[in-house]
Amino acid sequence: MMRLVLAFIACLLLSAGAASAVGVDEKTLPDPAQEAEARAIMKDLRCLVCQNQSIEDSDADLARDLRAIVRERVAAGETPGQVKSYMVQRYGEWVLLRPPFSARTAVLWLAPAAVLITAVLLLWRSRRRMRPAGPAPLTAEEQARLRLLLEQREDQP
């Protein structure tokens, strides 16, 4: 058991290397606070070549060029908003992995919640309708017939 635990911990420690996914030969900013800010911005920018990755993750050449630009601008004192705005001016809103909430993107942001709520509502209503009403209670006449039938059965062995 102990060996399993140790093996698991070893795997976790080894995988920590992958957390710094940026290219090994890249020049990071000397100021760690600035580098952290640059990395945070990179995580929010889409790599347009490998479109489901951020430029922080992607190996594409363009991603590397864009990372360099992000670092330059952060080192020059630009805010994250300004750096992202620079990218959006050239590549459009699609370059942001988290599109801003606006009239145009409202459908994108709200649709999943709306679909979920609608689905829950529909399920709830259909469950209410499907719950069987149970057989109606017996009328006096039917109760009398039932007693008769039961008595007849008791007479027969």
Add this chain to the structure above:
Amino acid sequence: MKLKPLLPLMVFVGLAAALAIGLTLKPQEVPSALVGKPVPEFALPPIDNQTVGFTAADLAAGGVSVVNVFASWCAPCRVEHPQLMAIARDTDAKLYAIAYKDKPEASRQFLDRLGNPFDAIGADLNGRVGIEWGVYGVPETFIVNGEGQVVHRHVGAVMEHDLNETLLPLIRRLGG
């Protein structure tokens, strides 16, 4: 209410329509953020002394311009080259090349082999000018009007039908 039994069918038809439209969309082709705006500020030196470089001002000097981003290492650029030669031959548009992250000798070899339709060939060695244009792959082709406004961007190789159905009519309409 006779409508209730039709509800699953209506949902299905709606979903099928949305997905069918989705099949025709091309998310790989990002629309250019520059369309309708002036060309970015830039200045490119020539790839060698057999040609000239160009700047943003050249593109606003009147007349239709076709700006093609290419590289000798780019296979689709070979495929589209005849179409660029056709634009040079059949229209009055001026053709400008941005040699993107390419060795100047290699760009020159490429054009020597396939033909040179360009009035100017700028060397964008580190790709920064490409980034100013919102370039994310090669080849890309921009159509610029006489006032230096980007009117259209084509992503990927310009095939014959792109030429005949989109680019040539647009160039003619702009007066090129």
